[in-house]
Amino acid sequence: MNKINKLSHNTKIRNAIYSGAGIGISGNSFLLLFHILRFIHGQKSRPIDLPIGLLSLIHLLMLIVMSVVAADIFMPQRRWGDTTCKCVISLYRFFRSLSLCATSLLSILQAVTLSPRSSCLAKFKCKSPHHMLGFLLFLSVFYTFISSPLVTYITAKPNLTSPSFIYITTSCSLAPMSYSVHHTFFILLTSRDVIFVGLMLLSSGYMVTFLGSHKKQSQFLHSTSLSLKPCAEERAMRTILCLMSFFVLMYILDSIVSYIRSTNDSQILYCVHILTAHGYATASPFLILSTEKHIISIFRSTFGRMVSIILLRDG
Template structure:
């Protein structure tokens, strides 16, 4: 049996984590939304960062409702409907998080690419295509996550003994091995493909940075050094986010795969997995804010006026 104190402590930490993450992501979303509205030629990274912040806010909101009994009960719907909606929303937002992070790494690789590269042709494309891409990944993630609607149930409404208990009110009903294998293969294939693209774009950016640094040292010119250039700062930020995301993803993958294979879950395991999943949504806005010179200058002017 899991001690009640461990369960309560885990829930409190999750709620605290969600609160911090929502505050940071809301600030990031508002800043980039204003930048997008006031700037006639917004950067693709501004639009993508807006989308990533919105996705993480929605993801963290699901944590608040799933792990806070008071908030869960405050929703005046059937428990079965609430469980299906919240877990479906959580899975969709997790998929959107990896898709948007992948897009952010691709855009930064395009921004860093030299004029002689074939990627350079995408540098000055209209920002309209990014909205089509957002529509596509939303459609993709909504479709990939439909299984959550059918297999998430309210614990009190079902008498089955082989339910996998997820929270106080929600459980996961048994799945046939063939359907589970298909779900696992589709989701894993998508995630591995996106992580592969992120890693390829990261390697490409590292090569460009090393080449630029070598050229600058050869010319013995400090003015050409990329040390303080906005491109280098932005690239280092994306590389940090990608590395952090990949580590968190594989930890989550190991926990969730083990639980599905053994068909066992307890509140602490679910809480630990949620911490791993949501830590990226909580940390990423701080990384993006600290590396954005516009935000740093704005906060400096506000604090030191």
């Protein structure tokens, strides 16, 4: 524990964590604002707009809570109590679960959107975008119920030198569990991750197959009117595939670092674990924004309207 406590005096690690959080918060705020402005300007919504907007909001809140957690690691002013530890850590885990669920649902939604009319998935095309908020609400309640007993093991301890307690922050730690309880939580949380990552990979595989067949068909299409819609679908599909690939990569890295940390509780590994756990939330908004062609025109139009309103008011 003494090695971990030295994190509060390591300015390089602290700056790296806070810089990553600041970049992620800025990117997700910008992406969320972009979708809000699209709605205000009355632009035609796409099936992926709602889930991407929700994902940016989830990542924004998750990074804000992570910054609060990091503050208790690097700049502890005073120790948190049991209630604060339970609320903050539980809220952080809640947003991480929502990020996994929303990313998986986004992949499934895009696969449903691309499915042909003859497919059994075609009947969900009109329903899935409007029901995503309901799916997220249901999943959040379901997984909160599953992991709620874990809250009882999160506690504030004045003495964090005991090896039986697992370090979380300067104020908070995880109380020791019995063998059966530990493995029950491990099986439940691992099963959740396997299910959603598996669905993500299946839907991504379907989109890759669709993209391959679309490329073959495009060789025989020479009419511009026939190629406009597939090009738009292809751009959206490539964006989702990039997101899914990046998520899976960061998930694998996070799992590897988490496993290594279970045998070597060093401050460097702890820092790497924090960075990998939030790498997807930090980088994903910039990946999405890089594919948006109308982002400059929307912000330019909004800025022009604001300037006109100010000039008229002053005049």
